Amino acid sequence: MSQEIQEGIRVRARELLSVGEVSCIIGHERSAKGRVRPAFVYDEADAGRLVWDQTCHHNLMVYLRDRVLLSRRQDAPPRMAVVARPCDVRALNVLIHEGQVTREQVFVIGVACPGMLDGEGIQEHCQRCKERVPVFYDALVGEPPRGKVQDDTWADVAELESMTPGERLAFWTQEFERCIRCYACRQACPGCYCFECLAEQVDPPWVSIAHGIPEKAFFHVMRAYHLAGRCVECHACDQACPMHIPLSLLNRKIAKEVEALFGYVAGGDPEIPPPLATFRKDEDLPL
Amino acid sequence: MDPMNENFEPKIVGFLCNWCSYAGADMTGTSRIPYPPNIRIIRVPCSGRVDPLYVLKAFQEGADGVLVAGCHPGDCHYGDGNYHARRRYALMHSFLDFVGIEAGRLRIDWVSAAEGHRFAQVVAELTEQVRELGPWTGLQNGG
Numbered sequence: 449m450s451q452e453i454q455e456g457i458r459v460r461a462r463e464l465l466s467v468g469e470v471s472c473i474i475g476h477e478r479s480a481k482g483r484v485r486p487a488f489v490y491d492e493a494d495a496g497r498l499v500w501d502q503t504c505h506h507n508l509m510v511y512l513r514d515r516v517l518l519s520r521r522q523d524a525p526p527r528m529a530v531v532a533r534p535c536d537v538r539a540l541n542v543l544i545h546e547g548q549v550t551r552e553q554v555f556v557i558g559v560a561c562p563g564m565l566d567g568e569g570i571q572e573h574c575q576r577c578k579e580r581v582p583v584f585y586d587a588l589v590g591e592p593p594r595g596k597v598q599d600d601t602w603a604d605v606a607e608l609e610s611m612t613p614g615e616r617l618a619f620w621t622q623e624f625e626r627c628i629r630c631y632a633c634r635q636a637c638p639g640c641y642c643f644e645c646l647a648e649q650v651d652p653p654w655v656s657i658a659h660g661i662p663e664k665a666f667f668h669v670m671r672a673y674h675l676a677g678r679c680v681e682c683h684a685c686d687q688a689c690p691m692h693i694p695l696s697l698l699n700r701k702i703a704k705e706v707e708a709l710f711g712y713v714a715g716g717d718p719e720i721p722p723p724l725a726t727f728r729k730d731e732d733l734p735l
Numbered sequence: 736m737d738p739m740n741e742n743f744e745p746k747i748v749g750f751l752c753n754w755c756s757y758a759g760a761d762m763t764g765t766s767r768i769p770y771p772p773n774i775r776i777i778r779v780p781c782s783g784r785v786d787p788l789y790v791l792k793a794f795q796e797g798a799d800g801v802l803v804a805g806c807h808p809g810d811c812h813y814g815d816g817n818y819h820a821r822r823r824y825a826l827m828h829s830f831l832d833f834v835g836i837e838a839g840r841l842r843i844d845w846v847s848a849a850e851g852h853r854f855a856q857v858v859a860e861l862t863e864q865v866r867e868l869g870p871w872t873g874l875q876n877g878g
Contacts, residue, residue, distance in 0.1 A: 605833075608833065609833070613832060613835050613836070613837045614835065616832075616833065616834065616835040617834070617835025617836075617873045617874070618835075619835075620834050620835055621835075621873070621874070646788065654788060654792065656876075660876075661874065662795050662874045662875055662876050665834070665874045666791060666792075666795055666874070669791060669830075669834055670787070670788055670791060672830075673787050673827070673830060676826055676830075698830075698833070698834070701829075701830060701833045702826065702830055705826055705829050705830065706826065709822075709825060709826065710822075723822060724819070724822055724823060724826070727815065727818035727819055727821065727822050728818075729808070729809070729818060731821075731822075733821055733822065733825035734825055734828070735821065735824060735825055735828070735843045735844070
């Protein structure tokens with residue numbers, strides 16, 4: 449399965465680069481130590497570097513935006529091809545809606561995703577994933593897997609909801625205590641693209657440089673809230689966190705509420721504005 | 736109530752919109768309507784200006800409760816600021832509760848410039864509610 453996808457990606461990459469349709473392919477490669485890492489391929493001859501398997505968990509949309517920014521002063525923005533799983537394409541949808549990239553700049557090599565591996569089995573959030581084929585793509589590699597999709601019961605969120613507020617506070621205090629403020633979660637997140645993050649803002653200094661739990665909690669809670677209605681649940685933050693803090697749990701709580709209150713799921717139709725960027729005059733919300 | 740909290744006076748930060756709620760608070764004063772002195776008022780241009788960041792920062796800096804008040808929906812001076820605030824804080828309530836800050840500590844309400852009585856009532860209700868919940872000591876700076 450993964451072999452097939454990897455071969456498909458390489459073939460596509462060679463094709464695109466040889467006719468000059470794109471200037472760069474953003475994919476994955478294997479490092480000398482055997483771990484996968486993001487790769488940028490500019491030359492047809494290097495297409496063999498590209499790899500794909502079920503451990504390629506990076507959300508590559510992060511790099512897409514950086515490239516567009518770097519080339520803003522050039523005459524024509526470069527066209528890039530990017531290897532994208534269904535969740536990555538949802539993130540791309542968010543970026544397109546927010547005007548960060550245009551659809552024309554990106555050639556999407558969609559991957560019919562069998563799910564990411566975590567140790568032995570398929571990761572929990574991948575088992576819940578409803579769309580195994582990206583919502584849009586320019587080329588598709590792989591066969592849509594026929595595995596059974598688990599219904600999203602929000603069991604992880606409900607478990608915490610059933611606690612008392614005091615217990616929840618204790619839970620999060622314990623989790624945030626481990627945070628080393630490396631900001632890897634933010635860097636890995638396709639939705640976190642502020643020029644100046646509130647965590648590093650000097651004037652006003654919203655988050656002090658102290659290494660205390662209040663500062664860590666403040667950063668994580670605000671980051672999650674900034675992603676309200678925008679988080680596509682690719683779980684790149686969880687993967688990036690060196691301290692294994694269940695960061696996406698915060699996002700999932702918001703996603704659950706957003707779906708209940710506004711009937712909105714992030715990353716779908718780019719024509720529908722995100723819930724916190726719009727309103728309805730006659731709505732009745734619990735305040 | 737915890738005997739240690741017997742003399743507990745909640746600190747409440749109130750973000751009031753300039754055009755309705757702040758004027759409403761003024762009306763409470765000029766009408767000589769008594770209300771709890773626990774609220775510290777911060778005047779903002781619009782309830783839509785109140786970034787959720789401010790609310791969280793208030794909790795971090797020692798507030799026991801937060802009030803966000805603006806014009807009634809449909810009456811916003813800028814047209815639609817309070818509609819945005821309404822969505823933002825409908826979501827914020829359950830999210831703060833999820834991280835352990837009881838939903839009762841945050842109140843969103845609409846107070847018009849003429850509703851002096853209503854402002855006094857909102858502040859009194861919130862103060863009592865927060866008094867019941869006790870002091871907020873989690874996730875704070877300097878203990």
